[in-house]
Amino acid sequence: MTIDAAAVDNSARISPENNLDFYAYSQAAPYSMQQLTDDDLLIGGSNRDEKERTIPPDMPSVRQARSDFAYFMSDELRAELFRRNQMLMACANLDVAGAMPERVGDYYNLMPLDSSQANVPHKSRTFRYQTISYKATHIRTNAVCYLKRIMGCKLPTARLYDVVEAWKKIVHANIVQLRDVFLTKDFDDEQPSIVFVYDFIPCCETLQKRHFSSNVSQLKGWANPYNLSGEDRPFSAGKGTSHTGLLAESLIWEYVVQISSLIRTLHGVPLACRCLNLSRILVDGDSKGGRGKSRVWLSGVGIADILDGTINGIVHQHILNDLQDFGRLILMLACNSIVGAQKEHLQTSLDIVQRNYSHDLKNLILHFLLPSNTSKPKTINECMPMIGARFYAQIDNLHVRGDILENELAKELDCGRLFRLICKLDALLERPEHSMNQVWSETGDRYILKLFRDFVFHAVGFDGEPIIDIAHIVQCLNKFDAGSHDKICLTSRDEQNVIIVSYSELHQAFERAFTELMNYGSTGSS
C-alpha cells in the first residue's frame, strides 16, 4: 500500500493527540473552505434531490447550548449511566440464587437487596411486618422491577381491587410507580407472602442515608446544638453561627418543590402518602451532588392503604398527617438532625433554621409543622407562594440538564449506526467458506470492498508504520454510508493495481454484496 491513497483524502488526518479518542473527534476536525468538496456542500443549497440521501453528516457536531457544561459533565454522566446499567444487570451469586425460588409470579432472576444473603428478613418500621426487598425481571417484558415481599400478613379482600387500581394509576416523576400486587406461595413459606411490584430505580439511596449517615451530622458535646445528654451547658453551646454540616438552602428547596409536587398529585386524587419519611424517599445519583442530581422519588406508595384494604375511611386525616410529616421532614433536613423534629428540640431546631436559612423556609416549616389555628384545613398548595421564584430556578436547571443529555445523545447517535455498518462489512469480508470461490473472494464487489477495508483500517505512514486514526476511520465510514461522490484511490496488496473509485460506487457494491449474502442461504447457490 502506498502513501498516495492517504494523500487523496488528506483532510481525514487529524492531530495525533486525538488518535484514539472518538469523542474528541467532533471538536477536532478543522476544515477550511478550500478543502470542501462537492459532497460536503450537498446539504442546504441547489442539490435538493441529493439532500435526502446524504443522511449521515460527516462530522457529528454538538449543539452549543452551554458547551462548558456539556463537556464538563460528559465523563461523569457516562460513569453514572454505566453504574446504572451495571446495577440493572447485576445478578445474585450462585449460592444466593440457588436458595431462592427460580420464579415468583411473573418474575424471575431474583436478587435480594437488603442483604447479600437470601431470605434475610428486614423488620420494617413503617409497615409493622417483616419484609424482604428483591430486584427481579419480568418474564415477558424483561422490565427490571423492585419487589417488596411482605411476610406473614393476610390480604384483606374488601374493595382490594379498587385500592390497588387507584394506586397503579398514579404516574408522577417523583413517585416510584406501583406496577402490581399479588399473593404468592412461590417463596415456599408456610404462609403466602404479599408482593408489591414497583419500578426499579438503580443507583439511588434514601434521604436518610444521603444526609444523616455522615459524622458531620452527629456532632458530639457542646458543638451539638441538641443537648442530648441533658447535662448543663453554657448558653452559647451549639449556637455556633456556621453549621458546616447544614445543607445548602437551594438543595432543600429542590427537595421541597419535588416533594410538594408529589403530595399535591396524591392529595388531588385524593390519596395519602402515609410514608413521608426519610427512609422512604429515594434520591438520585451518588452523594457528590451537582446540578440536577437531587431528583427524589417516594417509594413504597400504596402499601399502607392496600394492607388496610380501603382508602376512603379516614383519608382526610391521613392527608393532614402527610402535611405535618412534610413539615417535619423539611425541618429535619434543614437542621440536619433526626432528633431535630422531636417536640423537646423544636425550639433549638427553629433557631438553627432562623439563623441559617431564609424566612420563606422557616415559614414553610412552621406552616406545615404546627397545628392549624383556623378551622379551615391546610392544603399543600399553601407552599407555592413560599417557593415562589425558586420554581424558575428548578425549571432552568432541568432545561440545562436536558440540553446536556441531548448533546450527549446527538454525539452518540452515529456510533450505533457506524457499529452496525462495520459489523455488516466484517460479516461480508474474509468469509472462510468463500475463500475458494473466485466470485466471492478476490473479484468484483467483494474485492473492492476488501481494498476499501484495507484503506480504512490498515493505513501506514511514510516509513511503513501502522497508523490507527479513529477520525480517518469515522470519516471514511461516514462517506461510505452516505455514498459520497468523493473518490479514493485503492491499491491492491501486490501494489500492481490501482483503482480509483467513488464512495458511492463502494456503497453500491456493498449493498449488492450484502443482499447477495443474505439471499445466499435461501437460494442455496454458492
Added chain:
Amino acid sequence: MTIDAAAVDNSARISPENNLDFYAYSQAAPYSMQQLTDDDLLIGGSNRDEKERTIPPDMPSVRQARSDFAYFMSDELRAELFRRNQMLMACANLDVAGAMPERVGDYYNLMPLDSSQANVPHKSRTFRYQTISYKATHIRTNAVCYLKRIMGCKLPTARLYDVVEAWKKIVHANIVQLRDVFLTKDFDDEQPSIVFVYDFIPCCETLQKRHFSSNVSQLKGWANPYNLSGEDRPFSAGKGTSHTGLLAESLIWEYVVQISSLIRTLHGVPLACRCLNLSRILVDGDSKGGRGKSRVWLSGVGIADILDGTINGIVHQHILNDLQDFGRLILMLACNSIVGAQKEHLQTSLDIVQRNYSHDLKNLILHFLLPSNTSKPKTINECMPMIGARFYAQIDNLHVRGDILENELAKELDCGRLFRLICKLDALLERPEHSMNQVWSETGDRYILKLFRDFVFHAVGFDGEPIIDIAHIVQCLNKFDAGSHDKICLTSRDEQNVIIVSYSELHQAFERAFTELMNYGSTGSS
C-alpha cells in the same frame, strides 16, 4: 467452521426478527436462571475482586421510569437529533460559498440563513437596519454559531465594552446567548458591518411561523372574530364557541413560564429585552408539538442596547415596555391572531380569551397589557401567583423528558465502546504488509484473534447459510472486552484444528497484539 462453536454459546442467539435491529436487543434477550454462567453472576455477589474488572454488562438495559413513553418517543427523538446534526453540518453550495468571504473575523464556513442566495439583505423591522443572518463555524473551537450582520451602521463607542460584557454574561436556558460582537470589513463592503455572534439553535422556528402562518388562523368572512373589512355582520359573527384554531391552554402556559423566566432574569440585572415579539422568539422542534417540545428561546438579545451604546439611560422605561409586550404577546397567542392585540380589536380578543381560557390567563394578560392604576410599577414577579400550580406540571414534564433522554443515552452508551473495539480488531487483522510474515499472520495471538473474528462475524446455520445476528456479535464483543471466563470453541478454516479458549485469553492476546502493532513503527522491527 462447524456448528459446535455456536452450540457452546447458544444463549447468544435471539429470535430472528431482531436480527439486525440493535435497539431491540435489550428488550429481546430472555435468559433464565439455568442459563446463567459463572460470568453472568460476577457482579453483586462473592466475586468482589472481579467485579471491578467486569465493566461492560452483557446487555445494556433500560431504566424503567416510564417505559411506555420511552419507547414511544424513541424513533421521533432519534429523527429529531438527526435533523439537528444535519442542520448543524449543512453547508452553502459552491455558488453561494464562492460569493461570500472565506473568513469573517474568527468564523469560516458561512452559510446564509435568510435566503439560499448570498448577500441578500433582509430589512429588519426590529432594528431599523438591513441585516443578513449566517450560520458559521468558529475557527478554533469549531462551535457552530449564528452570525447576525448589521449593515450600514456605525458602532457607537461610548461605554460599548460594558454593554457588550453585560449581555455576554447573560446565561439562561431560554435566551440565545450572545457570544461576541465585532466590527469587520471582511464582507468587502464600502462600509464595515457589525456582526453579532450567538449560539446556533438548529431546527427551530419563530413563534410567528409556528402559530401564525397556517390557514386555520386566518379565518375568512364571518367565522373570523375580527371584522377586518368593516362590513356589517350579524351579532353572532366570529363568536362560535369552539375556535378550532386556538392553542391548547397548557401550551400557552408553557410559553408563559419560560418567557416570564427569561424576563425575570434580565429585569433582575437590570436589562431589558426590547425585542419581545413573535418573530424574535424561537421555538424548538417541528410543529407536531408533543411533550417537552415547546422550549422557547429569545433571540437577538442585546442588539438594541449595543446599537444604542448604553444601557442605563431609560432601562426602567424599557422594562415597563417589556411587560406590556409580554401581555400583548400572550394575548396574540391566546386569540391566535396578530391583529388581536391592536387597540380596536382588544375587546373582541379579550372575549375570545374569556370564552376559551381560564381566569388566570385572562388576568395575566390584562395585568400586563393595561397601564398600571397605581403608582407602584409592575414587575414580572406578579405573574407567579397566576401561574401557580402550573409550575409543577412544567417540572414534571421536564423530569419525564430527562428520563427519556437518559434511557436513550443508557442504551447508546455501549455502541461507542464496541465501535472502537471493533476498529482496533479490524486494524489488527489481515494487514497486507504482514501477510508474508508467519509471526504476524497465521500463528500466535493474531491467529486466534482471526478465528475469533470468524466466530463472531462469519457464523453459519445448519445448512451452511450465513447468519448475521447482531445480538450474537454484541454479546461476543462484550464478553471479549470484559475478558469473561466463558470458553468458546474456535475452529480453523480447514476444520482440522479446534481450539477451546476463554474470552479472557482472547482479550490478553488482543492487548498484546495491539500493543505490538502500536510499537511496530517505533521499534522498526517487523
